[in-house]
Amino acid sequence: MTKIRRFSLGKIVGQMVQYIFLIIAAFSSLLPIVSCITTAFKSDEEYNSTSVMIPPENWLNFENFKVAWNEANMGRAFLNTFIILIFVLFGNIMLSAMLAYILNRFKFKGNALIRDLFIIASLIPGIATQVTVYQIMSSLHLINTMHGYILLMLGTDVISIYIFIQFFENLPTSLDEAAILDGCSYFGVFFRILLPLLKPAIVTCAIIKGVSTYNEYYMANLYLQDKSLYQVVSTSLYTFTGPMGSQYNYICAGVLITMIPIVLIFILCQKYIYIGLTQGAVKE
Amino acid sequence: MSAKRKSKGVEFIRKTWSNMKVQKIIVIITFLFVPLFLLVLFTYLPFFKMVEFSFYDMGYIGSREWVGLDNYIEVFTRDDCLNALKLSGYYLLGSVVQIAIALLFATILSFKPKGSSFFRAMLYFPSLICGISVGFIFKYFYTHGFVLDSIIQLFGIPLDSIPFWLRDTKINNWVLVISSIWRYMGQNMILFIGAIVSVDTTQYDAAAIDGANAWHRFRYIILPSIKTIVIINMILAISGALSVFEIPYVITNGGFGTSTYFVLMDKLAHLNQKVGIASAMAVVLLTLILIVGITQKLVKKYMDSNYSIISSKKRRKSK
Structure with missing residues (x-):
C-alpha cells in the first residue's frame, strides 16, 4: 500500500520537474521574440525613455511597422521573394520528383553513383563554394538577374529528393505496370498517374524548400546586388545595419514583419514540417 | 492458325x-x-x-600568378585563420550541449505529457526564423543596457557591473554560441522525437515491471535504440561548427575576436578580393567536412551491421 503511494508520489514529483524544465525552456525560447514584440510597438520617445521590460503604452501603435516597411523597401522585397518562391518551388519540386522517379523506378548503371553525387553535394556548405560560383555566374551574365538567382536556388536538394524517393517506395510498381499495359508511356505514368499521388510529399517539400528559400540570405546578397530593384525579404532586413543600426524599435518591427509568413506557415502546416524533417533525416 | x-x-x-x-x-x-x-x-x-x-595569387579581375602551396601555408599561419578554426571549438562544444538539451526535451515530449504539442512548437519555432532575423533579435538581446541587462537589473544588479556581452572577448563567443543553440536545438529535438517514437514500447512495460525508473528507461532502452541518430547528429555538428556564419555576421560582424571561418572567408573573398587565399581556406574546410561526412557514413554502416551482429549474438546466447 505505502509502496504504491510512494510510487505515485514519485511520479507526481517527476512530472512537476518535467514541467518546470519545459516551462523554463519555452520561456527562454520565447523571451527574445517577446522582447522584440514589445519593443516594436514603442514610439521613439518611449523607446528611449523606458526599459525593455515595460510594455508599450499603445499596443496598436503601428507607426514603426510603417517606417520599417518603407525604409527597407519591403513591398518590393516581398514581391520579389514571392516571384522567386513560385519559380523555385515549382522547378525544384518537379526536378526532385522526376529525379526521384528515375532513381527509384529504374535500375541502370550509375544509379548509385548519382545518389552518391547528391549526398556528397549536400555535405558541401553553400557558402564555401561561392567564391567560384560567383565567377561562373558572372561569366554567364547571371549576376543581378532574378532568373540567375532562381536558377541557382533550383539546384539540388538532397532532402526533397529523399522525401520523394521514400514516397515512391510506398507506391506499388504494379500501378506503373498496369498503366503501361494500358498503353501509357513512362512520361504518362509519371505525369498522369504518379504525380497526382505525390501530393503529401509535394506539400512537405514545398514547405521545407519554401522556408529555406525565404530565409536564404548569403546568395541573395551576393547575386542580387542592385538592392533598389532586386531586394528580397532577407536582404531587406539587412539594410537595418546601416543608419538605423541602433533604432531597435524599427528593427524589431522589421523582424516581426518578415516573421509573419513563417508563423502562418508554421501554424497551418506544423505536421508536414515535422514529417519532412524526420523523413529527410532517416535516409541521410 | x-x-x-x-x-x-x-x-x-x-x-x-x-x-x-x-x-x-x-x-x-x-x-x-x-x-x-x-x-x-x-x-x-x-x-x-x-x-x-587555391594555387594562384589572384583577384576576381586582373592577371593571376601561380604560387604553388603558398596560399595553404598562409591559411595555416595567419592568426585570423587559426583563430577562426579555434572558434569552431566553441561552437562544437555548444553543439554537444545542444544535443544533450535536445535529447532531454525529446525524451520528455515523446511521452506526450499534457501540452506537449505546444511545448514542441515553442522549442522548434526558432529553427524556422531567418538567420538575419535571429542575428538582430540577439544583437538587441545582448547589447549593453537592453533586454538581457534589463532582466539582470531586475535582480538588483547595477548596470555598471554587468559585462559587455558582445565586446568582452572572454565571454562574447560563448554568448554567440548560446544564440546558436537557441536557434538549432529544436531541429535536433524533432529528429530525436522521431527516433524515440519508433522505439518498441513493450520494452518500457517490461522495464517498469523490473522496477526501472525514468533514468534507467532513458539510459538502457531509449539511448541504445537511438544511438545511431545521436552519433550522426554529433558528427554533423562538427561540420555545422566549422560553417557558422549568419549569427556572428549580423551580431558582431566578426568584430571583437568573433570572426568565424566563413565570416573571415567572406571578407577575404569579397572585400579584400583575395580569391586565392579564400579558395584555399574553402578547400581546407571542405576537406575537413568531407572527412567528417565520410566518417559519418562509415559509422552508420558500422553501427547498423554491428547492431545486427550483437542482437543475433544475444539471441544465440539466450538460447
Whole structure:
C-alpha cells in the first residue's frame, strides 16, 4: 500500500520537474521574440525613455511597422521573394520528383553513383563554394538577374529528393505496370498517374524548400546586388545595419514583419514540417 | 492458325518491348538532364575550379600568378585563420550541449505529457526564423543596457557591473554560441522525437515491471535504440561548427575576436578580393567536412551491421 503511494508520489514529483524544465525552456525560447514584440510597438520617445521590460503604452501603435516597411523597401522585397518562391518551388519540386522517379523506378548503371553525387553535394556548405560560383555566374551574365538567382536556388536538394524517393517506395510498381499495359508511356505514368499521388510529399517539400528559400540570405546578397530593384525579404532586413543600426524599435518591427509568413506557415502546416524533417533525416 | 497468331503476338510483344526500352532511355535522360546539369554547374564545377584557384595569387579581375602551396601555408599561419578554426571549438562544444538539451526535451515530449504539442512548437519555432532575423533579435538581446541587462537589473544588479556581452572577448563567443543553440536545438529535438517514437514500447512495460525508473528507461532502452541518430547528429555538428556564419555576421560582424571561418572567408573573398587565399581556406574546410561526412557514413554502416551482429549474438546466447 505505502509502496504504491510512494510510487505515485514519485511520479507526481517527476512530472512537476518535467514541467518546470519545459516551462523554463519555452520561456527562454520565447523571451527574445517577446522582447522584440514589445519593443516594436514603442514610439521613439518611449523607446528611449523606458526599459525593455515595460510594455508599450499603445499596443496598436503601428507607426514603426510603417517606417520599417518603407525604409527597407519591403513591398518590393516581398514581391520579389514571392516571384522567386513560385519559380523555385515549382522547378525544384518537379526536378526532385522526376529525379526521384528515375532513381527509384529504374535500375541502370550509375544509379548509385548519382545518389552518391547528391549526398556528397549536400555535405558541401553553400557558402564555401561561392567564391567560384560567383565567377561562373558572372561569366554567364547571371549576376543581378532574378532568373540567375532562381536558377541557382533550383539546384539540388538532397532532402526533397529523399522525401520523394521514400514516397515512391510506398507506391506499388504494379500501378506503373498496369498503366503501361494500358498503353501509357513512362512520361504518362509519371505525369498522369504518379504525380497526382505525390501530393503529401509535394506539400512537405514545398514547405521545407519554401522556408529555406525565404530565409536564404548569403546568395541573395551576393547575386542580387542592385538592392533598389532586386531586394528580397532577407536582404531587406539587412539594410537595418546601416543608419538605423541602433533604432531597435524599427528593427524589431522589421523582424516581426518578415516573421509573419513563417508563423502562418508554421501554424497551418506544423505536421508536414515535422514529417519532412524526420523523413529527410532517416535516409541521410 | 494458332501458330500464326502466336508468332504475331510474340512480334507484338517484342515490338512494344523494344519500344519501351528506347522510351526508358529517353525518359531517364530527359528527367536526369536538368538536375544533373545544375548539380555539375553549381556544385562540382565550382569545387574543382576552387581547387585550381587555391594555387594562384589572384583577384576576381586582373592577371593571376601561380604560387604553388603558398596560399595553404598562409591559411595555416595567419592568426585570423587559426583563430577562426579555434572558434569552431566553441561552437562544437555548444553543439554537444545542444544535443544533450535536445535529447532531454525529446525524451520528455515523446511521452506526450499534457501540452506537449505546444511545448514542441515553442522549442522548434526558432529553427524556422531567418538567420538575419535571429542575428538582430540577439544583437538587441545582448547589447549593453537592453533586454538581457534589463532582466539582470531586475535582480538588483547595477548596470555598471554587468559585462559587455558582445565586446568582452572572454565571454562574447560563448554568448554567440548560446544564440546558436537557441536557434538549432529544436531541429535536433524533432529528429530525436522521431527516433524515440519508433522505439518498441513493450520494452518500457517490461522495464517498469523490473522496477526501472525514468533514468534507467532513458539510459538502457531509449539511448541504445537511438544511438545511431545521436552519433550522426554529433558528427554533423562538427561540420555545422566549422560553417557558422549568419549569427556572428549580423551580431558582431566578426568584430571583437568573433570572426568565424566563413565570416573571415567572406571578407577575404569579397572585400579584400583575395580569391586565392579564400579558395584555399574553402578547400581546407571542405576537406575537413568531407572527412567528417565520410566518417559519418562509415559509422552508420558500422553501427547498423554491428547492431545486427550483437542482437543475433544475444539471441544465440539466450538460447
